[in-house]
Amino acid sequence: MPSPPQNRRRSRFRERIRRAAKSLIEGWDFYLFAVGYGIVLGLLGVAALAFPVLESEAIVGFGDLAEALPPGDHHWFGTNRDGVDLLAPVFAAAGRSVWLVLVATVLGSVFGLALATVICFLWRERGYRWLERLSGAVGSLPAMFLLFVFAAGYGAGTRATMGTLGALAGLFVAGRAGNWYRDLENQGDVLAARALGFSRGRILVEQLLPRLWPRVAACAATLLPAALLAEAGLGFSGAGATVAPAEGRLGAFLGAGHDALFDLPWLLWWPGVVLAVLTIVLASLAWAVRRTLDQPIDERIF
Amino acid sequence: MSSLLLRRCLSLLFRLLLGWLLVAVVVELAMTGPRSRGEVVGGQSLRLLRELVAGEVPESLAAAGAGSWRSMLGEATVASLEALAIAVVVTLAFGPVFGVLAARWRRHAWVEILLAPFFAAAWLPGFWLAGLAVWLQFHFWNQPGFSDPAPASGGPVAWEPLWRLVLVAVPVALGAIGWQMRSVAGTLKRAAREPHVRAAQVRGLGGGVLFYRHVFRNSLEPLIRSLDRILPAMLGMQLLVEWALRFPGLGRLVIESARAPEFAGLLASGLILATVVVAVRWAGETASRLVTERNA
Numbered sequence A: 001m002p003s004p005p006q007n008r009r010r011s012r013f014r015e016r017i018r019r020a021a022k023s024l025i026e027g028w029d030f031y032l033f034a035v036g037y038g039i040v041l042g043l044l045g046v047a048a049l050a051f052p053v054l055e056s057e058a059i060v061g062f063g064d065l066a067e068a069l070p071p072g073d074h075h076w077f078g079t080n081r082d083g084v085d086l087l088a089p090v091f092a093a094a095g096r097s098v099w100l101v102l103v104a105t106v107l108g109s110v111f112g113l114a115l116a117t118v119i120c121f122l123w124r125e126r127g128y129r130w131l132e133r134l135s136g137a138v139g140s141l142p143a144m145f146l147l148f149v150f151a152a153g154y155g156a157g158t159r160a161t162m163g164t165l166g167a168l169a170g171l172f173v174a175g176r177a178g179n180w181y182r183d184l185e186n187q188g189d190v191l192a193a194r195a196l197g198f199s200r201g202r203i204l205v206e207q208l209l210p211r212l213w214p215r216v217a218a219c220a221a222t223l224l225p226a227a228l229l230a231e232a233g234l235g236f237s238g239a240g241a242t243v244a245p246a247e248g249r250l251g252a253f254l255g256a257g258h259d260a261l262f263d264l265p266w267l268l269w270w271p272g273v274v275l276a277v278l279t280i281v282l283a284s285l286a287w288a289v290r291r292t293l294d295q296p297i298d299e300r301i302f
Numbered sequence B: 001m002s003s004l005l006l007r008r009c010l011s012l013l014f015r016l017l018l019g020w021l022l023v024a025v026v027v028e029l030a031m032t033g034p035r036s037r038g039e040v041v042g043g044q045s046l047r048l049l050r051e052l053v054a055g056e057v058p059e060s061l062a063a064a065g066a067g068s069w070r071s072m073l074g075e076a077t078v079a080s081l082e083a084l085a086i087a088v089v090v091t092l093a094f095g096p097v098f099g100v101l102a103a104r105w106r107r108h109a110w111v112e113i114l115l116a117p118f119f120a121a122a123w124l125p126g127f128w129l130a131g132l133a134v135w136l137q138f139h140f141w142n143q144p145g146f147s148d149p150a151p152a153s154g155g156p157v158a159w160e161p162l163w164r165l166v167l168v169a170v171p172v173a174l175g176a177i178g179w180q181m182r183s184v185a186g187t188l189k190r191a192a193r194e195p196h197v198r199a200a201q202v203r204g205l206g207g208g209v210l211f212y213r214h215v216f217r218n219s220l221e222p223l224i225r226s227l228d229r230i231l232p233a234m235l236g237m238q239l240l241v242e243w244a245l246r247f248p249g250l251g252r253l254v255i256e257s258a259r260a261p262e263f264a265g266l267l268a269s270g271l272i273l274a275t276v277v278v279a280v281r282w283a284g285e286t287a288s289r290l291v292t293e294r295n296a
Helices: A011-024 A028-050 A056-060 A087-122 A125-139 A143-154 A158-185 A188-195 A199-236 A249-258 A266-293 B002-030 B044-054 B069-104 B110-122 B126-141 B159-194 B195-202 B208-219 B220-229 B229-242 B250-259 B263-296
Strands: none
Touching: A011 A143, A011 A266, A028 A087, A028 A266, A028 B044, A056 A249, A056 B250, A087 A125, A087 A158, A087 A199, A087 A249, A087 A266, A125 A143, A125 A158, A125 B002, A143 A158, A143 A199, A143 B002, A143 B229, A143 B250, A143 B263, A158 A188, A158 A199, A188 A199, A199 A249, A199 A266, A199 B126, A199 B229, A199 B250, A249 A266, A249 B220, A266 B126, B002 B044, B002 B263, B044 B069, B069 B110, B069 B159, B069 B208, B069 B220, B069 B263, B126 B159, B126 B229, B159 B220, B159 B229, B159 B263, B195 B208, B208 B220, B220 B263, B229 B250, B229 B263, B250 B263
């Protein structure tokens, strides 16, 4: 006699499929955001890798001014003096800029969290105070100014820009993470864990870090659009070009467009439009990350 | 009161010293870069300071100005502060007002829709807008658009100097208004979710009275503090906008110095920027402390 259906053992594979479907249905907005932003960032990454870097002098071109065509049906972004269509180079530059900013902000935030964690582990209250002071002192100078100063010494190349942006993001996140550690350490369950005799390492790994990383991720995402603007501003100004120019990035296009403003104004129009759209896209990504992780970051600081 | 003011003055002095020290450290660090290889590392700031006090502006910064450092820095600082003052006035005229309205009518979706363009404008690159303004002036008015060299006669509008200041201030303020609005609205919305506000609502206190007499008044301190938080970001954007417009201010000096590179110009501009930010933040903190003491 066959066993009744309610006692039949369910297939593991089916169970997994059922759970995945349930998770997709419940978190559809999150997956939609992830797929949408993934496609945008992925395409920009492909564009950055697929097209060669256009050197700063080659953006305007060396040919006759009559060769340059304004935006039209055949060339949506127009051409430069050599007749090179600017659509692909602009998107490739946008991809390089966006990925540089993404990598710098993520690495910088991880560094900031690690710094705050080490300080939390070693010095606690005194360490938090120092972190807060350091972060506040660095925050009292415009980040753009700091970028210009370091660009004057180390250039505006990819590594130097990534290092400076990452360090600024790291210091900012470290200051915030110090405050968060202090708040979390005074919460009831952490105090209870300490009273029960848990080691500091165990409290850090089991109680503090799992609650801290979503805040750090939300903070890093919120820094992204401002970092993109700063990176583009650095290339636009041409600071540090004598050491290492910001070649092949969006700022370089904007700078070249600004220099040739009265001859080829479309060199300024379209890279600027792409930059504005990407900044708004990154701001909406930050909003989506904050919403998904349920981390309302204090608006007063951003 | 007097002891509070004395403590605040000491705090200002300490912060100014810390800010200047930080600028010197940053410049020293930057001078260890490949461009300066071979120079003695450390103690260069003192040499640069001596140069700034007694020396002349080098030829590599001819585009930013000429003559003695002191006169050039004075003129550039005054020009930048004038533009910044206009930007701050415009920001304060719109940002907090719209922020309060957004928080007051927070339950209505149309308010969010109406204010969405301002939020989006906070992310527009101001230096790009400044470049577009230059091009538009050239295209429609046949004027050079840049602040330097000055147009031979009249210019597009009657008050040429004021027009140039407004051109710098508007892209800077456009971004800051969105930030200010978001910050003020966020602070008030959080305050409106406090339990005592809900209790008052349950007891039948009207929306307007509750909001303006209790929520707004209780949030006065964080609101005052939020005014100075965007200043570094505004100054950063102003540096770029000034350079895009070739405006003879600190922005042009900073960027020409970074392009040259000329570290004396960077050190001087950094010291001035740090002084402005620290002083404004100190004033905001002092005002907020005074409000707290008065309410206590």
